Amino acid sequence: MKTQNFAARALAKVHRASFISAVLVIASFAATPLCQAQFNQAEKWHDMFGIGNEMVLVGYFNNDDRADVVTFTRSNTGDVYVALSDGKKFNGTGVKWHDNFCFGNEIPLVGDFNGDGRDDIVAFTRGTSKDVFVALSNAANAFVGMAVKWHDQFCLGNEIPLVGDFNGDGKDDIATFTRGNTADVYVALSNGANAFVGTALKWHDQFCFGNEIPLASDFNGDGKDDIATFTRGTTADVFVALSDGGKFVGTADKWSDWFCQKDEVPVVPRSRSIKPTFETSGQPLLCFDRASDNAWKAPATQTYDKPRCPGKNLPPNYFVRKQTFLAKRKTFIKDFARASKRPWPQISTATAPSI
Numbered sequence: 001m002k003t004q005n006f007a008a009r010a011l012a013k014v015h016r017a018s019f020i021s022a023v024l025v026i027a028s029f030a031a032t033p034l035c036q037a038q039f040n041q042a043e044k045w046h047d048m049f050g051i052g053n054e055m056v057l058v059g060y061f062n063n064d065d066r067a068d069v070v071t072f073t074r075s076n077t078g079d080v081y082v083a084l085s086d087g088k089k090f091n092g093t094g095v096k097w098h099d100n101f102c103f104g105n106e107i108p109l110v111g112d113f114n115g116d117g118r119d120d121i122v123a124f125t126r127g128t129s130k131d132v133f134v135a136l137s138n139a140a141n142a143f144v145g146m147a148v149k150w151h152d153q154f155c156l157g158n159e160i161p162l163v164g165d166f167n168g169d170g171k172d173d174i175a176t177f178t179r180g181n182t183a184d185v186y187v188a189l190s191n192g193a194n195a196f197v198g199t200a201l202k203w204h205d206q207f208c209f210g211n212e213i214p215l216a217s218d219f220n221g222d223g224k225d226d227i228a229t230f231t232r233g234t235t236a237d238v239f240v241a242l243s244d245g246g247k248f249v250g251t252a253d254k255w256s257d258w259f260c261q262k263d264e265v266p267v268v269p270r271s272r273s274i275k276p277t278f279e280t281s282g283q284p285l286l287c288f289d290r291a292s293d294n295a296w297k298a299p300a301t302q303t304y305d306k307p308r309c310p311g312k313n314l315p316p317n318y319f320v321r322k323q324t325f326l327a328k329r330k331t332f333i334k335d336f337a338r339a340s341k342r343p344w345p346q347i348s349t350a351t352a353p354s355i
Contacts, residue, residue, distance in 0.1 A: 045085075045088075045089045045090045046069070046083055046089065046090040046093075048093050049069065049071060049081070049083055049090065049093065050069075050071045051071075053074075053075075054071045054072060054073050054074070055071065055072045055074065055107075055108055056069060056070070056071045056072075057069070057070050057071075057072075057108065057109065057110045058070075058110070058270075059110035059111075059119030059121075060112075060117075060118060060119045061082055061084065061097075061118060061119055061137050061139070062084060062118065062137075062139045062140070063117070063118065063139050064084075064085075066084075066085040066086070066087055067085060068082060068083060068084045068085050068090065069082070069083050069085075069090055070082045070083075070097070070110065070121065072101070072102045072108045074102050074103060074104060074105070074106065074108075075103070075104065076103065076104075077099075078098075078099065078100050078101050078102055078103045079096055079098070079099050079101075080096065080097050080098035080099075080101050080102065080108075080121065080135075080143060081093075081094065081095060081096055081097065082095055082097045083095065095141070097137075097141060097142050097143045098121070098135055098142065098143040100146050100147075101121065101123060101133070101135055101143065101146075102121075102123040102133075105126075106123045106124060106125050106126070107123070107124045107126065107161055108121060108122065108123050108124075109121070109122050109124070109161060109162070109163045109174075110122075110163065111163035111164070111172030111174075112170075112171065112172050113134055113136070113150070113171060113172050113190045113192070113196075114136055114171065114190070114192050114193065115169070115170045115171040115190075115192050118137040118139050119137060120134060120135060120136045120137050120143065121134070121135050121137075121143050122134045122150070122163065122174065124154075124155045124161045126155050126156060126157065126158065126159065126161075127156065127157065128156070130152065130153050130154055130155060130156045131149055131151070131152055131154075132149065132150050132151035132152075132154050132155065132174065132188075132196060133145075133147060133148060133149055133150065134148055134150045135148065148194065150190075150194060150195050150196045151174070151188055151195065151196040151199075153199050154174065154176060154186070154188055154196065154199065155174075155176040159176045159177060159178050159179070160176065160177045160179060160208075160214055161174060161175070161176050161177075162174070162175045162176075162177070162214060162215065162216045162227070163175075163216070164216035164217070164225030164227075164271065165218075165223075165224065165225050165271060166187055166189070166203070166216075166224060166225050166243050166245075167189055167224060167243070167245045167246070168222070168223040168224035168243075168245060169189075171189075171190040171191075171192045172190060173187060173188060173189045173190050173196065174187070174188050174190075174196050175187045175188075175203070175216065175227070177207075177208045177214045179208050179209065179210060179211065179212065179214075180209070180210065181209070183204075183205070183206050183207055183208055183209045184202055184204065184205050184207075185202065185203050185204035185205075185207050185208065185214075185227065185241075185248060186198075186199075186200065186201060186202055186203065187201050187203045188201065189201075203243075203246075203247045203248045204227070204241055204247065204248040204251075206251050207227065207229060207239070207241050207248065207251065208227075208229040209229075212229045212230060212231050212232070213229065213230045213232065213260075213265075213266055214227055214228070214229050214230075215227070215228050215229075215230070215266060215267075215268045216228070216268070217268040217269055217270060217271050218271035219240055219242065219255075220242055222242075224242075224243040224244075224245055225243060225271050226240060226241060226242045226243050226248065227240070227241050227243075227248055228240045228241075228255070228266075228268065230259075230260045230266040232260050232261065232262065232263065232264065232266075233261070233262060234261070234262075236256075236257070236258050236259055236260055236261040237254055237256065237257055237259075238254065238255050238256040238257075238259050238260065238266075239251075239252065239253060239254055239255065240253050240255045241253065
């Protein structure tokens with residue numbers, strides 16, 4: 001069991017690399033019979049991607065549920081190139097998905113800001129302009145939007161921006177860390193359409209001091225992204241503040257006292273909401289209750305005007321449909337975990353109330 005848990009963490013680190021070197025190398029995980037974990041020999045998945053000082057990130061840009069890579073040239077060109085994964089390699093060298101995004105020293109990040117299950121891109125100008133621009137993925141070959149400003153006063157000076165679904169609504173939001181002596185954390189929530197809402201919404205006032213490195217992920221598995229800060233150096237402490245949907249809770253909650261020393265670079269797994277396809281074809285439906293981790297079988301003959309569970313009022317992205325109920329139990333469980341970012345649920349044969 002410990003081997004499997006360690007394997008999951010190791011895979012998650014590969015899955016969520018924030019920056020990748022110019023020559024992309026992927027190592028797969030293998031667990032030995034002696035309960036030792038290791039990575040297999042490195043394999044080259046691309047031989048010309050992320051050149052010079054370009055910034056490379058990982059995201060799910062099309063509909064195949066495999067992590068792809070994107071590189072931002074920045075500088076004066078502002079080009080964005082994507083190489084899609086086929087499960088064995090990254091394909092494409094000069095596939096330009098945007099030609100006017102993220103210039104100079106702007107900071108690019110990746111997240112699903114409209115909740116459609118595909119990752120989009122965001123650029124933080126920082127400095128005195130404090131603008132935030134977003135371009136949405138069309139899932140085929142482009143990020144759409146030249147200068148779509150989603151916020152005009154967020155992440156100023158040298159603050160550090162991060163992306164995460166902090167309120168658990170299935171849409172990624174943005175956070176900024178002032179660090180230094182103030183150690184404030186501000187969050188602006190995505191409205192899913194065209195804006196991050198909130199300018200002075202302080203979610204924490206004593207987190208990530210000095211030059212500590214902040215990261216975001218769902219550390220307690222409740223569907224809401226939390227924040228962690230790594231002191232590094234000789235202290236090598238890791239502090240975590242959990243999201244309650246409206247703020248980050250905890251100041252001195254140390255989750256590790258000897259991790260990421262000196263100049264080591266911390267990486268955390270990325271939380272991701274999957275938006276399953278909704279269909280009304282007369283087949284049985286499954287409704288998932290994220291609060292109790294239970295699932296109900298809804299009537300196959302019921303017609304639904306929008307993807308929601310009868311009597312449960314859950315967000316659309318936490319709704320999954322399959323053709324059978326118990327016959328594909330394992331498939332249901334897998335889809336539920338991917339969709340809601342929760343542990344394996346207990347499936348009930350109870351029928352949910354009609355709408």
